[in-house]
Each structure stands twice: as structure tokens, then as C-alpha cells.
Amino acid sequence: MARTLDELAALVGVSRATVSRVINGGSVSDTTRDRVLEALERTNFRPNAAARTLASGRSGIVGVVMHVNPHTLFADPYFAQLLQGMSDALSERAAGMMVWLGNRTKEQTLGQILGIGLLDGVIVTAHNLDDPLVDGLRASTLPTVLVGHRSADRTASYVDIDNVGAADTVTSHLVALGRRRIGHITGRRGTVAGEDRITGFRRGMDRAHLSTDGSIVEGDFTEESGATGAAQLLERRVDAIFCGNDATAAGALGTIQARGLAVPGDVALAGFDDLEFAARLDPPLTTIRQGVHAQGTEAARALFELLRDPNAGPRRVILPTELVIRRSTIGGVQTT
Amino acid sequence: MARTLDELAALVGVSRATVSRVINGGSVSDTTRDRVLEALERTNFRPNAAARTLASGRSGIVGVVMHVNPHTLFADPYFAQLLQGMSDALSERAAGMMVWLGNRTKEQTLGQILGIGLLDGVIVTAHNLDDPLVDGLRASTLPTVLVGHRSADRTASYVDIDNVGAADTVTSHLVALGRRRIGHITGRRGTVAGEDRITGFRRGMDRAHLSTDGSIVEGDFTEESGATGAAQLLERRVDAIFCGNDATAAGALGTIQARGLAVPGDVALAGFDDLEFAARLDPPLTTIRQGVHAQGTEAARALFELLRDPNAGPRRVILPTELVIRRSTIGGVQTT
DNA sequence: TCTTCCGCTGGAAGCGCTTCCAATGCTCTT
DNA sequence: AAGAGCATTGGAAGCGCTTCCAGCGGAAGA
Numbered sequence: 001m002a003r004t005l006d007e008l009a010a011l012v013g014v015s016r017a018t019v020s021r022v023i024n025g026g027s028v029s030d031t032t033r034d035r036v037l038e039a040l041e042r043t044n045f046r047p048n049a050a051a052r053t054l055a056s057g058r059s060g061i062v063g064v065v066m067h068v069n070p071h072t073l074f075a076d077p078y079f080a081q082l083l084q085g086m087s088d089a090l091s092e093r094a095a096g097m098m099v100w101l102g103n104r105t106k107e108q109t110l111g112q113i114l115g116i117g118l119l120d121g122v123i124v125t126a127h128n129l130d131d132p133l134v135d136g137l138r139a140s141t142l143p144t145v146l147v148g149h150r151s152a153d154r155t156a157s158y159v160d161i162d163n164v165g166a167a168d169t170v171t172s173h174l175v176a177l178g179r180r181r182i183g184h185i186t187g188r189r190g191t192v193a194g195e196d197r198i199t200g201f202r203r204g205m206d207r208a209h210l211s212t213d214g215s216i217v218e219g220d221f222t223e224e225s226g227a228t229g230a231a232q233l234l235e236r237r238v239d240a241i242f243c244g245n246d247a248t249a250a251g252a253l254g255t256i257q258a259r260g261l262a263v264p265g266d267v268a269l270a271g272f273d274d275l276e277f278a279a280r281l282d283p284p285l286t287t288i289r290q291g292v293h294a295q296g297t298e299a300a301r302a303l304f305e306l307l308r309d310p311n312a313g314p315r316r317v318i319l320p321t322e323l324v325i326r327r328s329t330i331g332g333v334q335t336t
Numbered sequence: 337m338a339r340t341l342d343e344l345a346a347l348v349g350v351s352r353a354t355v356s357r358v359i360n361g362g363s364v365s366d367t368t369r370d371r372v373l374e375a376l377e378r379t380n381f382r383p384n385a386a387a388r389t390l391a392s393g394r395s396g397i398v399g400v401v402m403h404v405n406p407h408t409l410f411a412d413p414y415f416a417q418l419l420q421g422m423s424d425a426l427s428e429r430a431a432g433m434m435v436w437l438g439n440r441t442k443e444q445t446l447g448q449i450l451g452i453g454l455l456d457g458v459i460v461t462a463h464n465l466d467d468p469l470v471d472g473l474r475a476s477t478l479p480t481v482l483v484g485h486r487s488a489d490r491t492a493s494y495v496d497i498d499n500v501g502a503a504d505t506v507t508s509h510l511v512a513l514g515r516r517r518i519g520h521i522t523g524r525r526g527t528v529a530g531e532d533r534i535t536g537f538r539r540g541m542d543r544a545h546l547s548t549d550g551s552i553v554e555g556d557f558t559e560e561s562g563a564t565g566a567a568q569l570l571e572r573r574v575d576a577i578f579c580g581n582d583a584t585a586a587g588a589l590g591t592i593q594a595r596g597l598a599v600p601g602d603v604a605l606a607g608f609d610d611l612e613f614a615a616r617l618d619p620p621l622t623t624i625r626q627g628v629h630a631q632g633t634e635a636a637r638a639l640f641e642l643l644r645d646p647n648a649g650p651r652r653v654i655l656p657t658e659l660v661i662r663r664s665t666i667g668g669v670q671t672t
Numbered sequence: 673t674c675t676t677c678c679g680c681t682g683g684a685a686g687c688g689c690t691t692c693c694a695a696t697g698c699t700c701t702t
Numbered sequence: 703a704a705g706a707g708c709a710t711t712g713g714a715a716g717c718g719c720t721t722c723c724a725g726c727g728g729a730a731g732a
Contacts, residue, residue, distance in 0.1 A: 003718095004717095004718055015681065015682045016682085016718090017720080018680085018682075021680095021681090024720075026720095026721090027680065027681095028680070028681085029679080046452075046453050047719070048718050048719070049452050049453050050386050050390040050454055050719090051386075051390050051687090051717070051718035051719040053687090053719090054689085055686080055718075055720040056687085057720095059386065061434070070417075073416050074416030075413065075612070077410035080409050081410045083437065088437075091436075096434050096452060097434060097436075098432050098434050099419075099433050099434075099435045100433075101419065103427045104427055112427070116385050116432060117382050117384055117385050276411070293406075340688055342688080342689095350711080351713075353711075353714095357690095357691095357711090362690095363709070365710060365711090368711085383688080383689070384688050387687070387688035388690070390689070391689040391690040392689075392691085392717085676729100677729085677730080678730095680726085680727090680728105681725085681726080682723105682724095682726100683725100684723090684724105685720105685722080686722100687718105687721105688717105690715105692713105692714090692715085693713090693714090694712095694713085694714105697708105697710090697711100698710095699707085700705105700706085700707080700708095701704100
């Protein structure tokens with residue numbers, strides 16, 4: 001019924017300013033508030049978003065940037081889960097979500113995002129150590145939260161998991177099982193996850209006073225790189241392989257079994273991510289579970305805090321991971 | 337440098353109106369246009385989105401609604417691919433994309449979308465025959481394009497594949513191979529895809545004068561329903577099974593092989609969707625490939641047309657599908 | 673009882689842009 | 703040479719809202 005604040009105000013018999021205060025939580029007497037709220041309800045009035053944005057400088061809209069290649073986007077449920085988590089947290093506060101996927105160059109995407117000049121803030125996936133899009137966002141005045149941070153950057157707000165610690169945990173798990181010639185097929189070099197997991201692997205090996213000479217081969221998070229990486233490591237007679245992620249582990253598993261070796265009898269195998277298929281491999285895969293959905297919600301919350309108090313310094317959230325032990329490392333007794 | 341149209345105009349020595357015309361394609365002399373464009377470039381000026389939306393009534397922002405349960409969202413690459421397709425087409429026209437996933441009730445989501453009052457139009461996935469969210473959107477004044485249409489609705493704009501025709505094609509393929517006792521494990525009842533594929537199956541069987549008595553068992557697009565559905569059909573001694581989708585087919589395959597029956601020797605098997613894993617099953621699965629990405633881009637384009645000329649009637653796009661024949665139906669000769 | 677203070681309210685000034693309208697200075701006809 | 707017509711331009715009126723500011727009246731303090 002009412003299309004503008006003025007109409008609604010006229011209906012109730014108050015000024016437009018008062019209606020605005022009711023909507024935005026200003027100081028209004030209880031009786032007036034009730035009358036306005038009643039009319040608001042009755043007419044199902046919705047204030048014009050563009051007008052409030054223009055007048056207030058706040059839009060209630062947050063940008064989400066996932067600049068990854070299309071195939072990765074739908075092959076890896078990570079992104080959908082992350083998006084879901086963000087969406088959940090944002091919708092809690094009735095905030096809108098604008099999404100940019102990687103269909104342009106990073107420069108173009110950056111231009112579009114900054115150009116829209118409408119966003120209250122932005123969440124961006126930052127999986128590479130260097131990323132011009134992330135740099136551009138950080139250099140802008142737009143409040144920004146990174147998912148997957150870059151270690152060198154001490155002023156950024158971010159949400160991440162402790163890749164180093166988790167990789168250390170996996171490695172130590174293998175050590176504790178008596179493995180000594182442990183290999184690692186890395187994730188893609190240049191990514192935060194890839195590099196940090198190498199660091200964690202080294203840390204775990206160092207603590208056990210085991211050498212990592214020749215025990216690290218380069219992978220890139222794909223199944224193929226797991227298959228070829230495993231072939232290399234098997235020639236070096238490893239008795240355990242920690243893979244950069246689950247897909248890599250799946251590839252490694254194929255190679256190991258194709259050579260007639262048993263997992264974990266001859267070679268223990270561990271992954272990272274705990275994607276759905278990890279539990280269905282034969283044998284089921286020991287891996288690290290990370291709460292992807294939580295990363296999304298926490299990123300959104302961090303951004304809200306950043307918006308609420310921009311001067312309180314960066315928000316840093318490190319989410320816990322969990323070592324999920326399955327038969328690819330402790331098999332033998334169990335047969336199912 | 338310049339933050340408002342007025343500043344930019346002052347810089348060039350023209351009026352704000354003229355700059356606005358240059359930006360929006362109004363009639364301006366070449367020399368003036370060039371000077372303004374130069375200044376635009378030099379100062380990297382971006383007009384305020386909220387202000388233009390308020391003044392013009394157009395935001396350049398499109399809503400995308402995928403109200404599906406979280407697990408489906410990231411378990412099925414369909415949604416990510418669809419989103420990618422939409423994003424590609426939208427970014428071509430520099431249009432923004434606001435996304436709503438299913439984290440509230442449909443009523444709440446509907447309220448949020450209509451409440452924002454900022455969108456030029458909306459694309460919504462409509463996979464169920466009845467969906468209050470879709471109904472609400474259609475009942476609103478917001479230009480709406482459905483992905484996966486509802487057959488009863490003749491005034492809606494939509495993008496879809498010909499589920500009936502595709503299912504008919506698969507069925508006829510099985511018939512052509514000499515199969516006579518063909519079973520169908522349906523998709524989830526109440527979904528457009530589920531119902532239409534049943535219709536297509538019936539059509540194919542009818543044309544071959546084959547009975548469908550007892551040959552249809554209910555599934556729900558899950559692997560589990562494929563496993564149990566296949567068990568029922570095997571008792572009825574079918575020699576072929578057409579499954580509502582690939583996941584269902586994967587489940588059916590497990591059951592068939594667990595009983596010591598050969599695919600396709602004893603039972604031919606076909607799915608629908610051609611997800612990535614379909615080609616990796618053993619034997620690889622005959623299925624229907626649908627261009628999900630294209631559905632996304634076409635939906636966006638349909639919406640653009642709708643916005644350009646709202647009175648030209650509904651836009652209807654039916655995208656082609658392709659029968660992908662693999663060894664689950666024609667095996668025997670090929671061994672790889 | 674008079675002053676002070678404070679809570680509540682309305683008026684008004686924008687936020688930065690689009691677009692209508694009228695004015696200007698041409699070119700083209702006749 | 704004068705009038706008509708056109709392309710181009712600037713002025714100004716909003717778009718619908720938030721928020722500052724001042725004013726009002728009533729409650730509390732003196």
C-alpha cells in the first residue's frame with residue numbers, strides 16, 4: 001500500500017523522520033513506535049534500498065569474491081560449502097551477498113567490484129601467496145576479509161585453518177605408527193595451503209629427527225599428480241605418504257595398489273580435507289577434516305565486526321581441524 | 337580524483353548532465369564526448385551505484401535464487417555450474433549478481449528478495465512442480481526467469497531441457513538394442529525432472545508397444561534409491577534399467593553387480609546428467625548430457641531480453657541434450 | 673513556583689545521480 | 703536573407719531516504 005516513507009508517515013500521522021527512526025532504531029516513544037510498527041506491518045512497507053544506501057552510505061550488501069577457475073569451482077565442493085556458510089551468516093543479519101566468480105581477468109573483476117561502490121565490505125578467497133585481486137582489494141578502502149590468509153601479511157583480516165599444525169599432526173600420526181620413510185606429495189606450489197602443509201610436514205619430521213631428503217615430491221592437488229607423485233616416492237621405498245589433499249591421495253592410492261602393494265600394510269596413506277569420497281575409498285582414507293562451512297560463517301562474522309568497528313585492528317580467526325583416522329593408516333585389524 | 341559527477345563536470349568544464357549523457361549513451365557532440373571520456377579515464381571516476389539506481393530505477397543487479405538444501409548444493413556440481421554460467425553471462429554486461437541460497441524458509445527468502453527492492457530481475461531454480469518461492473516471485477512485479485520450468489505455467493519465462501524427449505531417447509536406445517523388459521527408477525516425485533522423465537520413459541515404451549506395468553519404481557535421485565530400486569526391478573527380471581539420474585544409476589550398478597549380474601550383458605543401464613563420475617564407473621555409464629553451464633548463460637540472457645522489452649511476452653528456451661552412449665548399454669565388443 | 677534538562681518530534685538539508693525541459697547556436701530550406 | 707528545424711547543452715526537479723538541528727513540552731531539581 002504505502003510505497004514511500006512519506007506515504008507511510010502520512011498514514012500514521014507522524015513525520016517521515018519518525019518513521020525512519022522506528023525502522024532504524026532511533027529514539028521514539030513507545031506509543032508512536034507501536035503505531036508505526038503496526039502500519040509498517042499492515043502495509044508491508046519496504047524502504048527503498050537505493051535511497052537508504054545513498055542517504056546513509058551503507059548498503060547492507062557484502063561482496064564475495066571467488067576468483068577460481070570454473071572447473072575447480074564445481075569439481076571441489078569446498079567453494080559451494082564456503083558460499084553456503086557465508087550465505088548463512090549473512091542472511092542472519094539480513095545482509096545481501098553479491099558474488100563474483102572468475103569469469104574475467106582479476107583486474108577486470110577488481111575494477112567491477114571497486115566500481116560498484118555499493119558494497120559495505122568484501123570477502124575474498126585468497127589461496128595463492130600472491131594474488132593481484134587480493135592485493136587490490138586490500139589496497140582499496142573497502143573493508144576486506146580473506147579466507148586463507150597470506151602469512152606475510154600482518155595487517156589483513158582473515159579466516160583460515162592452521163595448515164602447518166594440521167600437517168604436523170598428520171605427520172606425527174604416521175611417525176607414531178612406526179613409519180620412518182615418510183613421503184609427502186605437495187599441494188600446488190605457490191598456494192598458502194600447499195606451502196604451509198609442506199612446512200607442517202617438515203616440522204613433524206624434524207621433531208622425530210627424520211630426514212626429509214628426497215621425501216618431498218611436487219604435486220598440484222590433482223589426482224593425476226598423486227598418481228605420478230606416488231610412483232616417484234615408491235621408488236624411494238617410502239612406507240607412508242602424506243598427500244597435499246584427498247584428491248592427490250586418491251591418485252596415490254591407485255598407483256600403490258596397482259603395484260601390488262597394500263595400504264596400509266606396505267604404505268600408509270593420508271590426505272587432507274576429508275571430502276566426502278575420502279571415507280569411501282578402499283581403504284577409507286585418514287585425513288584432516290576442516291570445517292569449510294564454519295570458515296564461511298566466520299569470515300562473514302569477521303567482516304561484520306570489521307564494519308562495526310573499523311579501527312579495532314585486523315580480525316584473525318584460525319579454525320580448528322581434526323585428524324580423522326581411518327584404515328588407510330591404522331588398518332589391519334579392522335576389515336570393513 | 338573526482339568523486340562526484342559535479343566534480344568531474346567542473347574538471348571538464350561542462351555540466352553534470354552532459355557527463356551523465358556521456359556515461360549513459362545520450363546525445364553528445366563528439367568533441368565534448370572525447371573530452372569527458374578522457375577525464376573519465378584519467379580520474380578513474382565511478383558513478384555512485386546507489387545514486388544512479390535511485391534516480392533511474394535500474395540497478396544493474398540481478399538476483400539469483402537457488403533455494404536448495406545445503407547438502408544438495410555442494411554435492412551436486414549442477415548448482416556451481418549453473419551459477420558459473422549465469423555469472424559469465426551477467427559479467428559480460430557488467431551486471432551484478434546477488435545470490436540467495438536456501439538458508440531461511442522460502443517465505444523469508446521471498447521477503448528478503450522482494451524487500452530489497454533493488455533488483456532489476458531475478459533468476460530462480462524451479463525444480464519442483466510446486467514451489468511457493470517461485471510462485472511468490474512470479475506473482476511479484478519482478479521480472480523472473482525460471483530454470484527448470486513448470487509445465488502448467490504458460491506465462492512464465494524459463495530455460496529448461498527437454499526432459500521428456502531426452503528420456504524418450506534413452507528408452508528408445510534401450511529398445512533399439514533389443515531390450516524388452518525395461519525398468520525405470522524414477523527421480524524424486526514432485527520434481528519437474530522426475531515427472532518429465534517418467535513421461536518420456538512411458539512415451540518411449542509406448543512407441544515400442546512395450547508395457548510399463550510394474551516397470552517403474554520410485555526413487556529420489558539418490559544413490560541409495562538406485563540400489564533399492566534396482567533390487568526391486570531385478571526381481572521382476574528386467575533386462576535394462578533407465579535411472580532418473582547418474583547417482584541413482586551408480587547405486588543400481590552396485591546392486592546389479594553384487595548379484596553377480598553383468599552390465600550390460602544381463603542388464604543394460606542408463607542414467608541422466610552425465611556427471612563427471614559417470615564416465616568413470618565400471619562399465620562407463622550411458623547417460624544424457626545436458627549443458628548446465630549453457631542453462632545458466634541462457635537464463636541470464638533471457639532475463640536481459642525480458643528487461644529490455646517487458647511486453648514481448650515470456651521467453652522460453654529449451655536447450656538440447658545429447659545421448660552419450662557408453663559401455664553400460666553397448667558393452668561387449670569394447671573392453672576399455 | 674521557576675528553571676533546567678531531556679526525550680521526543682518535525683523541518684529541512686542533503687546523498688549523487690538521471691532526465692525532462694527550455695534555451696542556444698547552428699545548418700538547411702525556401 | 704529570413705524562418706524552420708535540429709543537435710547539443712545547461713538548469714532544475716526530483717528519486718526516497720537518513721540525519722542534523724531546533725523546538726516543543728513535560729519531568730525533575732532548586
